[in-house]
Amino acid sequence: MKPAPFDYLRPATVADALAALAAGGDDARLIAGGQSLMPMLNMRLVTPRTLIDLSALPELRRVEVADGWLTVGAAVTQNELLARPTLATEAPLLAAALPWVGHFQTRNRGTVGGSVAHADPSAEIPLCLVALEGEVVLRSARKRRTVPASGFFIGPLTTARAADEIVEAVRFRLRKPGAAYGFREMGMRHGDFAITALAATVEADRIRLSVGGVADRPTARDWPRLEGAALDEALNAFAWDLGGDDDQHATATYRRTLVRRLGRAVIEDAQTELTP
DSSP states (O other): OOOOOOEEESSHHHHHHHHHHHHHHHGEEESSTTTTTHHHHTTTSSOOOOOEEEEOOOGGSEEETTTTEEETTTOOOOHHHHHHHTTHHHHHHHHHGGGGOOHHHHHOOOOOHHHHHHHOTHHHHHHHHHHOOEEEEESSSOOOOEEEEHHHEEEEEEEOOOOEEEEEEEEEEEETTTTTTEEEESSSSSTEEEEEEEEEEEEEEEEEEEEESSSOOEEEEEESOOOOOHHHHHHHHHHHHHHHOOOOOOHHHHHHHHHHHHHHHHHHHHHHOOOO
């Protein structure tokens, strides 16, 4: 299929993009890499009258480190971030998860901000954002605001972004001294959507496990440093709290099993790397 006719705009500045978005109202859509939006356009699941391309805006293509944050402009591609030489030191969880995002070809076009804005419950970048207690910087013609990841994702493909806002940047917390991280994912094939993806952060006095692909949004749970049966009980309770549904890829029962088994495995992965 082919998309319905639309006007294509390639603004020169973020201010121009915001003005076009405000003028277009509900009939305008934003595009950066287009890896999620283009299939929806082709299937006519969305039929905007105006498409506003953010991919070339220099203001959205910066990566900066300051004040404990790795701030990634929304139009930075996934492969650009993965190729950053210092990423494994700054945010090792991101460095571990990004190779699981789609395939090399899609990462060349897919953007960090686009993945966050799309809010697929099984997507790896939103999962990392929740796991690292990150933030999303939103900007409209009226103001700029910052939303914690825990409040940004509302449900499947649904976020706290208002219709006149763009995702300007995504902020990930830098690696904490003495913390270690782990990431695991189960899918039909490498690069497919995750059936379940898990990210663990282990610190001297805390375990944080984040899960994608089970609930309607990436979800995190914090515990003290549990071990043995106490950890198994906590994982089981978390699995049941997440719920999950049966679909063509897996049953809810299987997803809960992955939370229990891969959850323990990814926590143990992080614990082996934990600085004494």
